[in-house]
Amino acid sequence: MGRYSRDFIAFVRKYLKYDLRREIVAWWNIAIFYLPIGVVVAALFLAILVYIEPFPREPTVLAIGQRGTLSNQLGGAFQSYFERQGLPLDIRSRSGLDAVEKDIRDPGSDINASFVVSGAGSPADYPGLVSLGNVAIAPAWLFYRGDTVQVDDPFQYYRNKQIAVGAPGTVSARLFSTLMDLNNPGTGDQPNFLKLPHVEAVEQLRAGKIDAVFIVDGFSSPVIQQMLSDPNLKLMNFPLVDAYVRRLPFLQKVTVPRGAIDIADIRPESDIALLASSVNLLVEKELHPVVQWTFLLAARDINLKSDNFFPAADTFPKYRDRRFSLSPIATRFYTGGVPAIFSYLPLWLAALLENVWVVLLALLLLGLPVFNKIIGFRGFASQKLLWLHFWELRYLEDELVAARTAEDMASVIERLTVLDTKTAETWVQDDQMRHYFNLRRSINSTIQDAQKKIALLKKF
Template sequence: MNIFNHFRLYARHDLGRELSVWGKIGQFYLPVAIVVALAAAATFFYVQPFPGRDTVLATGQRGTVTDQLGEAFESFFKRNGLTLQIESRTGLDEIENDLRDPDSRVNASFVVSGAGSPADYPALVSLGNVAIAPLWLFYRGDTLSVDDPFEYYRDKPIAIGAPGTVSQKLFKTLMELNNPGTGDKPNFLKLPHAEAADRLLAGDIDALFIVDGYSSPIVQRLLHSPDIKLMNFPLVDAYVRRLPFLQKVTVPRGSIDISEVQPAADVAMLASGVNLLVEKDVHPTVQWAFLLAARELNLKTDNFFPSAGNLPQYKDRGFPLSSVATRFYTSGVPSFFGYMPFWLASLLENVWVVLFALFLLALPIFKRLIGYRGFASQKLLWLHFWELRYLEDELKESRTAGQASAVLEGLRHLDEQVAATWVVDDQMRHYFNLRRCVGSAIQDAGKKIADLEKV
């Protein structure tokens, strides 16, 4: 008999018996199955393999570095089957209020290092720095060479950003560093960046301080204006030493316009990191999406400031890292993210510990299950043996042909039940022994019926 015929016979006979015996096993162990199902449901509820709510990311004003990051993240989420909603805010104060408000939909936001303190966000954890935000100081007039640009503009009209913005807060920090007690002055103009740029180009103000990315439309407009110059910070290293959340970046000579050699010399500048903060209960899948989106954006985007290093990175250590970000920065991206759909890869990364524990539990459970299978098979055979014994006792006590015929009918029904019973291999001898015993009892019943009919 070839293997195909053997499989056909198995599918026709043994498969049905196998399903039948498992149905009976299910009846035996139904209480255990209910407990296991409840435990599995509890585990599923505890692990929460999929995000249970929408992710809402607060960004800055249109055209800013955080707005551009938000658009890139939204695209990455969409490509990977996740939803990210973007809500723009005019200033850091509004973002802080959203993050502190338990009824706010916002559960993720960008916070520039130095503009916000970790104490302001006790319910948030960091995914690290996902971008850098240079501190640009644009001015009109002759080229300046001063050690402390902030002291120079202490009494001159300078736009420092609208109230509550990152630019305004960092300007105050830097002004107070070497000019303590300066406070708010009438010449510190708290103007929106677009309005301030227009007034600087028109000659109405002397300077503009702005914290934003290199690709910002306002920054690009001012960089390419022949009447506007970019301030050099000779003491940039000293600033970084005093304020560790800052870093040094350089605009190389001729990098803005190589034909006009603009700038005419290297310009040393300060930059801060853009931290991505999320609520502690934001789903791990969402956190992985943010981190991988930031990595993809850094790999695909030409970074004007290569000295900033690869992003994302954990530079501002004042904000505590989330557990997902800790795995990202210490162990890297799990390999299965490269060849699995994002949702499946993130699911495995989130629950692999639970899956591994369940696997370790499954091995002995599987062995027990095989044992239960054998036990059920043996139990069914012994039940048939006991039924046979009862029928033989009834046959012995039969006094009429009708009574013996009723026993014969029970024996034939038992024979059909035994024939339909599937047993494990090592109990096959008991199966055939039972069949022989039932067949012998049927013969005895036939003889007794014949004898009683003669009486």
């Protein structure tokens, strides 16, 4: 071991033995000195913490549609993702969009979010809500019995036939009315347009009681799968799908390829063009950022793990229906992607830091000046503590001058010794070191003067 290594080790030992203890004592004294300011700072910090609100105060409530539908499946998938992240998500089933709209408009309702299919609602129907984008695709399926129907306008064909269009206020009923009115004005609501729940409509179609069923739902929906697997039911082709999309931009074209339902029996016998809409995820404007990020990441995770029948669904979540304004969180998601911080921290913490990164950057930029200020406070406290010791020394000197007996002088010497011990234990900043040694010398000098006075009194 070299000389410099030994010197360094000796320095570390000396520091640990003497200076570290002084440092701790000094900071303890400084903490007591600045205690009133510390209380104010702590109160401000708590106020900021309450303002930032790192955790949602109440469980998030998501409104979904009928049981067994796409929105019901999505709701379950979102709930599972939230549970994995340690966040509560309550699911509330609603009979239709009318019920959802009523809940949204009710100030006492606890609904925070809802699925709304594009074209079935407008921003005016959902005041106070913003979009997190489209999270799924919902084709418009028209199933029928009998011989193959080949017409340009299926809605014109079924204008006078018994067709189930969905329960009142549902996405299916609203979209059917819109599409029927497009080329057949004034016929959007007819007595032969039966507003039945999906399950009942399918039962009546398979029993031959009605001619057709119009349903807006996802490919994986149990109701849709039930009809696709029935060889007695046929799926209507929409030859004018491109024209419909041009007239109604919130719609898009999807295709069921020939043989995609049953490749052995070649069902369908030819490509089937369908109209499709997207499922919007709408949330309250003030919904907690952590919850919004969780919804977006859940939508991405669900889409990646799903076996999407239609290629158009592979891009979700996506901002397609631009009638609904994006939330600021969703805007950051779609413009900048998922921040890298989400790969290293728990979701709630990553979302919190991402939401307050501007504040953190400002604090970082102010960090050096603040640090310098803290060092200044430290130096001020060091000087102040020394000055307090000087003042105590002066008072003891005054008592020593006034003392007339050996006992009084011995009492002063005892307190001077205590003062010397306190001074020796006080951590002193470098530029205050000369004052420290001046104080120690002054204390020792005063003790010597007191001892001389005691010796003189004993002589007499």
